[in-house]
Amino acid sequence: AVVSTQSTGKMVGSCATLIAEIMTSDPNFSIPPELKTALAGTILLDTINLDLKQGRTTQLDLDMFHKCNTPREIDLYKELIAAKTDISTLSVFDLLRRDYKMFTSREGSIVCIASITGANWEQYSSLSDLELQTNKFLSEFGVSVLVVMLAHHDSTRSE
Secondary structure (H helix, E strand, C coil), X not given: CCCCCCCCCCCCCCHHHHHHHHHHHCCCCCCCHHHHHHHHHHHHHHCCCCCHHHCCCCHHHHHHHHHHCCCCCCCHHHHHHHHHHCCCCCCHHHHHHHCEEEEXXXXXXXXXXXXXXXXXHHHHHCCCCHHXXXXXXXXXXXXXXXXXXXXXXXXXXXX
């Protein structure tokens, strides 16, 4: 069933906030608990744990998070970050295609920028089949230039 086809120009930290607002505005529609958790989790990730200092969180984000969130024993944000940065079961090919942007240069070369969260250079460069899997990615997507950005948080350091 289509809930709504309206568009909005509201500034929010998460698109999930707008979805939650539409869904909670219909008194005849009950959001399943699993979907409430998914919406709450997405709002948390997009707004960096509802941190107002980051400048992404709006009052509507806060309101919709509280409408969708149910009290739980776990810290949902920490659990989601841990899952998002766990690359232990992914191949190099999977890591490269998980989050990438591709464009064609003026000269006609296909350039790809892949963002990999959860690995530092030492971890990434020591992955098995690095060269083979990278070449597979380049070949399958016709990439001429590949830029890999690594984002890793060292939880042992306090900053």
